[in-house]
Amino acid sequence: MNGTTRLRVDPTRCTGHGCCAELLAEHISLDEWGYPVIAEADIPAVLLRDAKRAVADCPALALRLSREAY
Amino acid sequence: MNGITASTALWYSSRATGIVALVMLTAVVVLGVAVNRQSRLPGLPRFGVVGLHRSVSLLSVVFLAIHVVTAVVDPYVTLRLTDAVLPFGASYEPLWIGLGAVSFDLMAAVIVTSLLRVRLGRPIWRAVHWLAYVSWPVAIAHGMGSSTDMQSGWLLALAIGCIVAVVAAVAWRIAGKANAAPRPARVAQVFTQIRRHESVRAGGR
Amino acid sequence: MATMTAQAQVSHPGSASGLAPGRRLLPPAGLTLDQHLVLHGPPAYRGRLGALVDELRAAGLTGRGGAAFPVHRKMSAVLSAGGRPVVAANGAEGEPAAHKDKTLLALAPHLVLDGLQLAAEAVGARDAYLYIHRAGRVSQYLDAVLAQRHAAQVDRVPVSVVYAPPRFLAGQESALVHRIEGGPAVPRYAPRLVAECGIAGAPTLVQNVETLAHIALIARYGAPWFREAGTPEEPGTMLATIYPASGKARVVETAPGTPISALLDVQAAQAVLVGGYHGTWLPAARAAQLRLSNTALRPEGAALGAGVLAALPYDRCGVRETARVLRYLADESAGQCGPCLNGLPRVADTWATLAGAGPHRAARANLERWAHLLDGRGACHHPDGSMRFARSAFTVFGDDLRHHERGYCSGTNSAPFLPLPAHAPLADEDWS
Numbered sequence: 001m002n003g004t005t006r007l008r009v010d011p012t013r014c015t016g017h018g019c020c021a022e023l024l025a026e027h028i029s030l031d032e033w034g035y036p037v038i039a040e041a042d043i044p045a046v047l048l049r050d051a052k053r054a055v056a057d058c059p060a061l062a063l064r065l066s067r068e069a070y
Numbered sequence: 071m072n073g074i075t076a077s078t079a080l081w082y083s084s085r086a087t088g089i090v091a092l093v094m095l096t097a098v099v100v101l102g103v104a105v106n107r108q109s110r111l112p113g114l115p116r117f118g119v120v121g122l123h124r125s126v127s128l129l130s131v132v133f134l135a136i137h138v139v140t141a142v143v144d145p146y147v148t149l150r151l152t153d154a155v156l157p158f159g160a161s162y163e164p165l166w167i168g169l170g171a172v173s174f175d176l177m178a179a180v181i182v183t184s185l186l187r188v189r190l191g192r193p194i195w196r197a198v199h200w201l202a203y204v205s206w207p208v209a210i211a212h213g214m215g216s217s218t219d220m221q222s223g224w225l226l227a228l229a230i231g232c233i234v235a236v237v238a239a240v241a242w243r244i245a246g247k248a249n250a251a252p253r254p255a256r257v258a259q260v261f262t263q264i265r266r267h268e269s270v271r272a273g274g275r
Numbered sequence: 276m277a278t279m280t281a282q283a284q285v286s287h288p289g290s291a292s293g294l295a296p297g298r299r300l301l302p303p304a305g306l307t308l309d310q311h312l313v314l315h316g317p318p319a320y321r322g323r324l325g326a327l328v329d330e331l332r333a334a335g336l337t338g339r340g341g342a343a344f345p346v347h348r349k350m351s352a353v354l355s356a357g358g359r360p361v362v363a364a365n366g367a368e369g370e371p372a373a374h375k376d377k378t379l380l381a382l383a384p385h386l387v388l389d390g391l392q393l394a395a396e397a398v399g400a401r402d403a404y405l406y407i408h409r410a411g412r413v414s415q416y417l418d419a420v421l422a423q424r425h426a427a428q429v430d431r432v433p434v435s436v437v438y439a440p441p442r443f444l445a446g447q448e449s450a451l452v453h454r455i456e457g458g459p460a461v462p463r464y465a466p467r468l469v470a471e472c473g474i475a476g477a478p479t480l481v482q483n484v485e486t487l488a489h490i491a492l493i494a495r496y497g498a499p500w501f502r503e504a505g506t507p508e509e510p511g512t513m514l515a516t517i518y519p520a521s522g523k524a525r526v527v528e529t530a531p532g533t534p535i536s537a538l539l540d541v542q543a544a545q546a547v548l549v550g551g552y553h554g555t556w557l558p559a560a561r562a563a564q565l566r567l568s569n570t571a572l573r574p575e576g577a578a579l580g581a582g583v584l585a586a587l588p589y590d591r592c593g594v595r596e597t598a599r600v601l602r603y604l605a606d607e608s609a610g611q612c613g614p615c616l617n618g619l620p621r622v623a624d625t626w627a628t629l630a631g632a633g634p635h636r637a638a639r640a641n642l643e644r645w646a647h648l649l650d651g652r653g654a655c656h657h658p659d660g661s662m663r664f665a666r667s668a669f670t671v672f673g674d675d676l677r678h679h680e681r682g683y684c685s686g687t688n689s690a691p692f693l694p695l696p697a698h699a700p701l702a703d704e705d706w707s
Contacts, residue, residue, distance in 0.1 A: 010464045011612035012654050013192065017108055019117040031648060035613035057120055059105050061192040066466060253461070253706070256610030260620040 003069050004042035007051055011035075013062035020063060023054040080144035085219055087137040089228070092213050094130035095177075096232040098123060099206050103239040107246050127181060134174065166215035169208050176205035206236055294496070296504035297528050299512050300488050301382050308423050311385040318389040318429065319494040320396055325354055327397040327494055334498035335510045336490065340365060340446075340483030341551075341580050343569060346490065349480060352470035353398045356478035360400040362432075363455065363474070364391045366407040366484040367439035367446035370551045371603070371694050373581040375514035376484050378526040381413055383488060384420045388430065390487025393494050395432040398480050402432065406451050409438040440706050441696070443552075443607035447655050448481050450609075450706070459706035461609040462655035485514050506532040509568050518585035518693075520544040531568035531579070538567065539586045546587045546671050548693070550580025552600050553660025556593070556667040559586065576667065585693060592686025593672035594679055596693050597665065598626040603695050604661040609706065614652040618645055622665055632682035642669060 016034035027039045043051045055063040101123035138154040153160040158168035180202050187195040214220045220229040251259040332347035368376040424430045437455045439445035445460040452473045454460035473479025493501045502510040509531035518524045520543035547562035555577035565571050605623040610616045625638045649658035
């Protein structure tokens with residue numbers, strides 16, 4: 001299936017725990033208030049496992065991996 | 071008792087693993103509140119607190135399994151495996167053992183839904199997770215009532231210590247809820263922080 | 276289609292040719308149901324699902340609620356989603372500077388409600404909602420209008436009125452859905468479009484009230500008639516709320532492609548605000564060269580938005596006006612999303628600092644850091660729009676900012692120019 005795999009955050013659920021930025025540092029950084037800044041880019045296959053872990057471990061269950069059209 | 075028979079060993083193992091599991095579950099509750107309050111443990115990254123909360127809970131399952139199996143296998147008391155999950159049907163101390171079964175059932179629900187939380191979605195996972203606050207008091211009631219171990223001596227002190235820890239954790243949790251402004255007041259809270267030159271950010275716990 | 280237009284022309288004296296481009300939507304005075312029916316005839320129901328959608332594509336009608344999304348595409352999305360669709364008329368004009376929707380609802384509610392019925396027929400909806408602010412006389416009037424239409428059997432689908440709280444974000448699409456479902460009027464984050472999954476999970480067509488009024492006219496007079504006004508890329512007419520540098524504010528019906536200088540006294544202004552409080556400041560000289568259309572405005576980083584055009588007079592201070600509006604926008608954050616909740620109050624506070632005298636280096640550094648930090652990181656576009664407004668002000672009022680740093684302000688008139696609600700929201704005034 002053509003498309004990109006993107007990590008999306010539900011900003012209404014996110015309370016800035018910051019676990020995601022530690023688990024997927026190549027793709028997520030934290031702003032000065034502790035909220036995630038997620039790269040607008042495809043998640044490469046090599047990072048997919050870490051991305052899934054970030055989704056599963058987010059205490060607020062605020063992250064989603066989604067397949068999107070380009 | 072004089073000699074250590076196989077039965078005695080099983081009985082001691084069951085009591086010991088039960089106590090260890092209780093202490094671990096106390097730690098799990100405290101760690102769970104720590105996750106919610108977004109506090110850090112020295113030397114650990116943020117996901118360390120989350121990870122510890124999960125690891126200790128899974129480890130406590132192991133100890134609970136041994137606790138149940140040794141009690142069932144031990145011929146000293148007649149307990150069936152089903153008594154560990156179906157409450158109040160045991161022939162030995164049906165009330166106290168039954169509480170253990172209730173606690174175990176609730177815990178199992180919490181753990182299974184947590185393992186499947188991505189698939190189940192946040193509303194279901196959260197709703198079931200609240201049952202942890204029911205599971206723990208039932209567990210300590212089971213522990214203190216099923217045998218006289220924790221009713222005196224240093225084991226009583228340990229039990230009291232666990233109760234104090236959980237009460238403190240719950241108070242900590244409630245304090246977090248009290249500090250969090252209701253939605254209409256959140257922006258005002260940020261302006262207050264700005265005026266006080268606080269660098270603490272709003273919206274978290 | 277040609278037959279429908281001919282029918283309208285044959286059976287009703289108030290035919291299409293009688294509606295000049297500046298007089299399509301807003302009659303000189305409010306029309307009663309009877310007057311409306313005499314002027315326009317009954318709603319041009321098609322009698323079948325989806326029939327109107329092709330005409331709307333031919334007409335090129337885009338949403339008049341700010342996003343300018345093609346109406347036929349939204350309807351097609353609702354149709355493809357299946358299920359039991361629902362339609363909602365969005366009349367919750369939370370933008371303090373915009374008055375076009377309120378005016379339209381007061382003067383031509385029947386056009387809006389005709390459009391709502393036609394939209395419902397087009398997508399097969401059997402439930403309709405009118406989402407408006409509770410505003411005393413107009414709300415009562417609309418209740419009466421709906422009762423009248425129901426009694427006269429003009430409406431085929433029942434319309435429920437739902438009241439929006441007096442908040443800026445109440446008219447946001449997902450906030451509308453949330454409120455109609457019975458919750459607070461705050462936006463929600465959802466991966467699925469409202470057109471596919473909206474009110475109670477049903478495919479929901481949400482259209483601004485002005486858009487619905489255009490639908491009602493297109494259905495009667497046809498796509499070629501609609502295209503007689505406007506530009507080929509942006510056909511039809513549009514309502515705008517105009518704030519001249521001198522003179523009273525007014526709502527006008529104009530068309531895309533109209534020179535801004537024909538609508539505003541730009542020569543008496545230092546800057547022009549285009550779009551609303553999520554819009555863009557432009558230097559007056561630049562605005563004077565532009566036409567009012569998304570095609571002309573996009574290269575300038577601006578857009579029609581809520582249809583607000585405000586010419587800031589020379590005697591006012593753009594920095595103070597911007598700081599006031601930003602404080603309002605920060606107060607109107609729903610407070611759900613970290614970047615918005617934390618960022619907007621700090622931006623507003625920084626602009627308040629810039630409006631005062633004293634060293635501005637730290638304030639400027641902060642604004643630079645936050646300039647694009649909030650974009651796209653909320654559940655709605657409140658942070659994005661507010662920052663667009665702030666960034667454009669920083670550019671356009673650069674000279675004034677330098678004056679302020681040295682301790683003087685070129686604004687001789689301290690009376691506020693841009694309109695804001697009389698009182699700040701009370702702490703317990705929720706979005707319910």
